[in-house]
Amino acid sequence: MSLPTLPGPDSAVVHVHGDGATQGPFSRRALFERARSGAARPDDSFWFEGMDGWAKLAGHAELFADLDGSAATESPDDRAERTFGKLVQASWSYYNAHKFASHVDEVLLGAIITSVLDTGYALIDLTSDGTHHYVRFQNLGDNARILVRLTHLTGDLTKAKVQGHRASVVIGYGERMDDFARIFQALKAEVKSGYIQSPEPGTITVDGDMGTGYVYVSVDLYLCVDDYVPPSYLVKYDVLKDHLGSTVHALRKYLRGRFSVGRPSVGGGGKSK
Amino acid sequence: MIGLFASFANKAEIRESKDEMLVGEIVRAMSRKHWPAIGFRADADRQWVQFKAVGDATLAHVYVTLDRKTGGSMLQDAILGSKATLKIAGEIKNQLTDPDDLLAMYKTDLANMFKLPALGGIKLNHELNSVFATTAFMIEINKYVGTAEPDVDGLTALLFGTVDKLREKLAPYKKS
Numbered sequence: 001m002s003l004p005t006l007p008g009p010d011s012a013v014v015h016v017h018g019d020g021a022t023q024g025p026f027s028r029r030a031l032f033e034r035a036r037s038g039a040a041r042p043d044d045s046f047w048f049e050g051m052d053g054w055a056k057l058a059g060h061a062e063l064f065a066d067l068d069g070s071a072a073t074e075s076p077d078d079r080a081e082r083t084f085g086k087l088v089q090a091s092w093s094y095y096n097a098h099k100f101a102s103h104v105d106e107v108l109l110g111a112i113i114t115s116v117l118d119t120g121y122a123l124i125d126l127t128s129d130g131t132h133h134y135v136r137f138q139n140l141g142d143n144a145r146i147l148v149r150l151t152h153l154t155g156d157l158t159k160a161k162v163q164g165h166r167a168s169v170v171i172g173y174g175e176r177m178d179d180f181a182r183i184f185q186a187l188k189a190e191v192k193s194g195y196i197q198s199p200e201p202g203t204i205t206v207d208g209d210m211g212t213g214y215v216y217v218s219v220d221l222y223l224c225v226d227d228y229v230p231p232s233y234l235v236k237y238d239v240l241k242d243h244l245g246s247t248v249h250a251l252r253k254y255l256r257g258r259f260s261v262g263r264p265s266v267g268g269g270g271k272s273k
Numbered sequence: 274m275i276g277l278f279a280s281f282a283n284k285a286e287i288r289e290s291k292d293e294m295l296v297g298e299i300v301r302a303m304s305r306k307h308w309p310a311i312g313f314r315a316d317a318d319r320q321w322v323q324f325k326a327v328g329d330a331t332l333a334h335v336y337v338t339l340d341r342k343t344g345g346s347m348l349q350d351a352i353l354g355s356k357a358t359l360k361i362a363g364e365i366k367n368q369l370t371d372p373d374d375l376l377a378m379y380k381t382d383l384a385n386m387f388k389l390p391a392l393g394g395i396k397l398n399h400e401l402n403s404v405f406a407t408t409a410f411m412i413e414i415n416k417y418v419g420t421a422e423p424d425v426d427g428l429t430a431l432l433f434g435t436v437d438k439l440r441e442k443l444a445p446y447k448k449s
Contacts, residue, residue, distance in 0.1 A: 081372060092368055103311040110310030110322075114301045122418070123297025124290035126320060128313035137297075138287070212286065233309050233327050 003060060004050035009067060017054060018044035032067045042075070101160040104225050105152035105167050109133045111228060111235040112148055115244055121146060131155065145214060146248060147172040153222075165225035171244070172207070172218035173251035177259065204254055217255045219247065287419070291355050292341040294418040295428070296320045299337055302429045308335065326363075331440050331447050333366040333403075337432075341414070355414035361432070362407040363439035367448045369402050374448070395442050404446040406439040 007013045007028065014031055015024040018041060025048075026034065034040040035057065042058035057063070106128075113123055116137045125136035125147075136147045149170040154160040200220070207216040228240045293315075300310050303324045311334075312323030318341045326332035338360040369375050398405045417428040 085371065088368065106311050106313050107309045109313060110300050110304060113297050113310075114304040117297055117301045122290075122294045123300075124286065124293055126293045126296060126313070126315040128315045130312070130314065133313060138290075140287075229309075233325060234307060235304070235309060 001052060001055050001059075003055075003062060006063065006066075007048055014046055014048045016040055016044055016046050028063060029067060032064045035064070098157050100231060101157040101165065102155050104160075104165045104229050105131075105133070105150060105155070107229045107233065107235065108167065108223075108225050108240075109135065109148075109150055111237065111240055112150070112244065115237060115241045116146055116148075118241070119245075143176050144252075145172075145174040145216070147174070147216065147218070165229070167223050167225050169221045169223050170218050171221065171247050171251070172216045173248050173255060174207075174209075174214045174216035175252075175255060176213045177215050178213060204251070206258070215255065215259060217251050217258070219251060221247070291414045291419040292318070292320060292339055292357055295357070295414050296322060296337075296339055298418055298423070298425055298428055299339075299432060302425070302432055303335070305429075306433075329440075331365055331444050332363050332436070334364040335436055335439075336360075336362040336364070338362075342411075355419070357412055357414050358409055359412045360407065360409040361435045361439065362405050363436060363443055365404050365443045365447045366402055367404070367446075369448075375401065395439065397442060397446075399446075404443055406442045408435060408439065 009029045010027045012025045012027045012030070014026050014028060015022055016026060016031065016034075017023075024031075031040060031046070035042075040057065042056070044057050045054040046057055046060075046063070047054045109128070113135060117123065120141060121137035121139045123135060124138045124145075125134065127134045131152050133150045134147070135150075136145060138145050147170075149172075151168045153166040153168055154163055201222060202219060204217050204219050207218065208214070209216070223243075228236050230236070296315070300322060303310065307327050308324045308329075309327065310322050311325045312321070314321040319338070321336065321338045324335045324337070326335055338358075340358040340360070342356045342358060367374075395406050395408045398407065412431075417424050
């Protein structure tokens, strides 16, 4: 049976017959809600002014087409599958929030790699186990090095919701020293740095590598990852580059002041591509 | 003298780091497309990076694995070059909810379980919610990084050309 022109969705003109009783009139919207809640069933009959006779809800999805016609006419199997589908969809939303909390540090690491490469450095070392990350860069022009050690502190959603996404980050800057006295001076400083069990933010430690002749200075920081990586994944590169650049500037100044470096060959720090 | 030794040591480090240089450039190329890295697993000779294909209508993730084969030493680099296997995989996610679809995917999972990807070819693999397309090929790292004129544009073209082919293979399996 084809239906005449449907009444408006909120006009209470639809009569329903089921379980030996007639109920209503209901509006189409109210009937749709009853069908969704199970109060009206697919084998109930309905009638409104203009119809030739009673018709089963199950055969007339068009009655709810402008609302959401699926509920009233679907079979119990379809309804169960639709409910299952909704549960799965809701689970994806929950799962994605967890995933974001667990890999936001890696988004930051990738952004750090991009930002440092943009200033003329090349990535020369990458070690990661998923939580602890270490990257080292070298400027192929003046051989200056930048290192970043990043540890994710809030890898689960609960911690991230309470504290925000946090990471412990050590940023280091190094230059190659050709004379033994400076490297030895750095190695002595390194021994002292070794006594610092848990550096406070801003503490600068010194490290020397006799094999390659590099002297590094490093600083411990705690970063709020949300400042750089929003849930949209559109990284705020301008903020990240500003913070990295400022830190490297401070470290370079400290290194050169501490070890009396003033050679033009390493004086430029990073250069832009 | 110490400067000379340090210089040798530095050159050796740079030679050993060419695979990391390449991975760095891949991460940067992906970020230009606003595809952030969301997973890193890296040790001395093998780097694996997972990217989120933000805004892509078909792909959910792209995986890049670089497995260095030669070029770690000066002799190898001079004779054989710096060869590496570059494996790129694309993944679509269907977030399946229909039991009939789940059943169909389960059957294709079994069928694909023992297939191995051929070098240069594209292998499809269903894993319930996900379908993967994977390809692998041998590359010369020196062609792209570590030289006076690194071919970053060539690397970008190789990367996204491959991703386009993987997307094309996967598109028929993407459910709206």
